[in-house]
Amino acid sequence: MARILCIANQKGGVGKTSTAINLSAGIAKSGQSTLLIDLDPQCNATSGFGHAPADRHPLVLENPVRESVLATNIENLQVLPGSRNFRDVDSLATGSTTHQKILRQHLSSAGAVFDFIVIDCPPSLGEMTRTALAASTEVLMPIQCEYFAMEGLTQMIEVIREVMNSEQPTRLEFSGILLTMYDHQYELTHEVDEEVREFFGDIVFDAVIPRDINVAEASSHGVSVLDYAPRSRGARGYVELSMEILEHV
Amino acid sequence: MARILCIANQKGGVGKTSTAINLSAGIAKSGQSTLLIDLDPQCNATSGFGHAPADRHPLVLENPVRESVLATNIENLQVLPGSRNFRDVDSLATGSTTHQKILRQHLSSAGAVFDFIVIDCPPSLGEMTRTALAASTEVLMPIQCEYFAMEGLTQMIEVIREVMNSEQPTRLEFSGILLTMYDHQYELTHEVDEEVREFFGDIVFDAVIPRDINVAEASSHGVSVLDYAPRSRGARGYVELSMEILEHV
Numbered sequence: 113m114a115r116i117l118c119i120a121n122q123k124g125g126v127g128k129t130s131t132a133i134n135l136s137a138g139i140a141k142s143g144q145s146t147l148l149i150d151l152d153p154q155c156n157a158t159s160g161f162g163h164a165p166a167d168r169h170p171l172v173l174e175n176p177v178r179e180s181v182l183a184t185n186i187e188n189l190q191v192l193p194g195s196r197n198f199r200d201v202d203s204l205a206t207g208s209t210t211h212q213k214i215l216r217q218h219l220s221s222a223g224a225v226f227d228f229i230v231i232d233c234p235p236s237l238g239e240m241t242r243t244a245l246a247a248s249t250e251v252l253m254p255i256q257c258e259y260f261a262m263e264g265l266t267q268m269i270e271v272i273r274e275v276m277n278s279e280q281p282t283r284l285e286f287s288g289i290l291l292t293m294y295d296h297q298y299e300l301t302h303e304v305d306e307e308v309r310e311f312f313g314d315i316v317f318d319a320v321i322p323r324d325i326n327v328a329e330a331s332s333h334g335v336s337v338l339d340y341a342p343r344s345r346g347a348r349g350y351v352e353l354s355m356e357i358l359e360h361v
Numbered sequence: 362m363a364r365i366l367c368i369a370n371q372k373g374g375v376g377k378t379s380t381a382i383n384l385s386a387g388i389a390k391s392g393q394s395t396l397l398i399d400l401d402p403q404c405n406a407t408s409g410f411g412h413a414p415a416d417r418h419p420l421v422l423e424n425p426v427r428e429s430v431l432a433t434n435i436e437n438l439q440v441l442p443g444s445r446n447f448r449d450v451d452s453l454a455t456g457s458t459t460h461q462k463i464l465r466q467h468l469s470s471a472g473a474v475f476d477f478i479v480i481d482c483p484p485s486l487g488e489m490t491r492t493a494l495a496a497s498t499e500v501l502m503p504i505q506c507e508y509f510a511m512e513g514l515t516q517m518i519e520v521i522r523e524v525m526n527s528e529q530p531t532r533l534e535f536s537g538i539l540l541t542m543y544d545h546q547y548e549l550t551h552e553v554d555e556e557v558r559e560f561f562g563d564i565v566f567d568a569v570i571p572r573d574i575n576v577a578e579a580s581s582h583g584v585s586v587l588d589y590a591p592r593s594r595g596a597r598g599y600v601e602l603s604m605e606i607l608e609h610v
């Protein structure tokens with residue numbers, strides 16, 4: 113069965129999409145067949161690989177997921193595009209039991225075909241993120257080393273625990289907390305780094321993603337930073353993260 | 362009647378809260394009595410002035426808003442705290458007509474007392490943001506000069522036009538688009554700046570907020586950047602923005 117990795121944090125702009133894109137690229141380049149699922153109505157993970165959003169969200173349709181996946185420039189990586197269709201977003205976001213069932217069915221049929229599934233979530237703790245968490249095997253939380261980032265973390269952890277303890281059978285466990293846009297020159301960065309490692313201990317990844325303009329530029333070229341600037345510090349950070357995740361079984 | 366300024370953008374981490382905090386500080390320091398309303402369940406605008414989130418969201422309660430406002434270190438500025446109470450957040454986010462009515466009543470009673478009201482929204486285009494837009498007189502959209510920032514802008518503009526043209530009487534007009542975390546050294550910043558000004562013309566503010574660590578640090582000290590580092594480039598950007606907004610009548 114596939115490992116289903118949910119990238120979630122209700123705080124906006126912390127690097128969820130950039131992590132979903134570059135981590136799925138790193139995992140695919142190591143030989144694992146990987147599917148990136150875009151659950152965010154902004155569809156940034158879809159456009160990050162140069163595709164346009166779909167008219168209808170593939171996860172609310174009856175057709176099998178393999179009919180909707182799109183290729184990327186990486187052999188082992190395919191993308192299930194997001195959609196800005198408000199009706200579909202609404203039905204995913206209000207989580208009716210029929211939609212949750214269709215979503216689970218789609219994820220388990222995709223899980224039979226791919227080794228890894230990576231899900232990019234919107235910046236919210238609503239039903240869409242909760243449904244994705246409930247269907248995942250692990251959750252990765254990117255955080256920036258800034259004041260507001262710490263604020264929402266405890267709330268996020270509460271929701272994850274709720275999903276883990278809910279009556280529906282779930283295999284969800286913590287994959288880890290990832291420090292992103294790490295900028296060595298600032299005192300604030302080091303203060304938050306210390307506080308997070310003290311508070312959360314081992315679940316903080318050793319790999320850290322530095323602030324690197326190549327990560328932002330790669331998205332406007334429709335490729336991951338591993339292809340856009342392979343020797344950059346941003347690319348090296350994501351390669352280290354992919355290895356740390358692949359070693360964790 | 363008060364000017365009600367809604368700070369909105371579904372893209373996360375673009376500087377909505379930082380703008381809500383520092384703009385309301387700039388407006389209050391110029392002598393206008395100002396209320397900052399925190400509509401985001403993350404409650405960053407509340408903690409940005411050193412307060413804890415409220416147990417119940419003041420906008421869903423019957424009590425008059427003036428019983429829930431909190432003081433800040435600025436004489437003319439008070440804050441209506443946000444709440445992480447999921448039930449209240451849900452009722453605000455699903456926008457039932459009763460809640461919309463209570464919200465409108467609270468805003469109009471606050472409007473009789475304050476010269477300016479500034480509303481910080483969550484990173485979403487859901488009912489919460491739409492209700493806030495419908496009750497506002499103007500909308501300000503912060504955007505980062507990065508690739509993903511441009512993507513969601515047209516969708517955001519669509520929703521704003523929908524609210525402007527909806528059957529409920531609304532006075533909503535564009536206040537403007539604000540470029541935040543502006544970093545002169547990057548090509549990407551200048552490309553997006555050019556594209557936005559070409560596409561949106563006059564509604565882009567002349568004032569630009571530079572990337573300045575003082576803005577991030579100020580929040581961890583519970584004050585606006587105008588008090589934390591008054592001679593910093595971030596503070597000067599927000600003073601210029603306040604003046605540009607006050608001149609626009």
Ligand SMILES: Nc1ncnc2c1ncn2[C@@H]1O[C@H](COP(=O)(O)OP(=O)(O)OP(=O)(O)O)[C@@H](O)[C@H]1O
Binds near residue numbers: 293346
């Ligand atoms: N390591 C990095 N260095 C520099 N810029 C980065 C880095 N990671 C992400 N960015 C840029 O920061 C912005 C926010 O990142 P991203 O969109 O991935 O965050 P997000 O959490 O997915 O946002 P949202 O909450 O809107 O979904 C983007 O413009 C992205 O290109």
Ligand SMILES: Nc1ncnc2c1ncn2[C@@H]1O[C@H](COP(=O)(O)OP(=O)(O)OP(=O)(O)O)[C@@H](O)[C@H]1O
Binds near residue numbers: 373401
């Ligand atoms: N001009 C700036 N220079 C440097 N850092 C900034 C600037 N403006 C905001 N920041 C920092 O960037 C992060 C994101 O900003 P902020 O939280 O204001 O965005 P937001 O749009 O309100 O996010 P959300 O979508 O989660 O509500 C914060 O840690 C903030 O301190």
Ligand SMILES: [Mg+2]
Binds near residue numbers: 234
């Ligand atoms: Mg994203």
Ligand SMILES: [Mg+2]
Binds near residue numbers: 377378379401483
């Ligand atoms: Mg905010």
